[in-house]
Amino acid sequence: ARRPSTALFGLVLVTGLVLRLLALRTSLAQQNSDTAVVYLMARHVTHGDIRVFYWGQFYGGTLLQLTAGLLFWLVGPSFAALQIVEIVFWLAACLLLRSVVAKGVGAVAGDLAGCLFWLAAPFMVGFSFTDPGFVGDALVIGLAAIRLAQGPSDKAGVRRCLGVGFCLGLALWTSPVALALAVPATLWVCVRVRSAW
Numbered sequence: 580a581r582r583p584s585t586a587l588f589g590l591v592l593v594t595g596l597v598l599r600l601l602a603l604r605t606s607l608a609q610q611n612s613d614t615a616v617v618y619l620m621a622r623h624v625t626h627g628d629i630r631v632f633y634w635g636q637f638y639g640g641t642l643l644q645l646t647a648g649l650l651f652w653l654v655g656p657s658f659a660a661l662q663i664v665e666i667v668f669w670l671a672a673c674l675l676l677r678s679v680v681a682k683g684v685g686a687v688a689g690d691l692a693g694c695l696f697w698l699a700a701p702f703m704v705g706f707s708f709t710d711p712g713f714v715g716d717a718l719v720i721g722l723a724a725i726r727l728a729q730g731p732s733d734k735a736g737v738r739r740c741l742g743v744g745f746c747l748g749l750a751l752w753t754s755p756v757a758l759a760l761a762v763p764a765t766l767w768v769c770v771r772v773r774s775a776w
Contacts, residue, residue: 584690591694598704599666610658613711617644622656624648640753642716662708668715669707673697675722682729713754720749721760728764743768
């Protein structure tokens with residue numbers, strides 16, 4: 580039987596997506612200097628100008644810009660396409676948070692955590708499609724590392740270790756936010772691997 584909390588999470592997920600798509604047509608979706616730079620970097624990707632870091636910075640990976648640039652190459656450049664990519668990253672972060680909490684505390688807590696994250700405040704709804712360039716993807720990377728580290732305690736398989744290591748590398752490239760989530764997950768896996776020997 581389906582839990583009421585899971586049904587609520589599904590309803591919140593759909594409601595949040597609809598709200599975000601409707602908000603794209605309002606003043607909440609106005610671009611600022613940060614999102615304009617992300618958009619321009621994504622446009623440059625379509626012409627082969629691939630930057631490893633945010634323009635003018637020595638930090639801040641460009642995963643969002645590269646992903647949006649690939650979409651621009653397929654469908655043409657537009658702020659709407661960039662905002663959809665941003666929403667997809669935040670949706671992935673929501674699903675990962677739900678999974679992390681469900682694994683650690685229980686399914687109901689996971690559903691509620693996902694609901695609160697997805698519709699926490701109007702600011703967060705707007706921020707999910709005006710991302711300055713490396714927040715949504717940082718959350719996805721960090722939460723993915725944590726979720727991988729939560730695997731079965733009786734074995735820390737090679738694939739899990741490689742996955743966490745990959746997330747750690749992406750986090751190091753992306754932002755301190757991603758690193759703050761991925762480093763503890765990596766240490767946790769290292770302790771578990773050592774104790775399994």
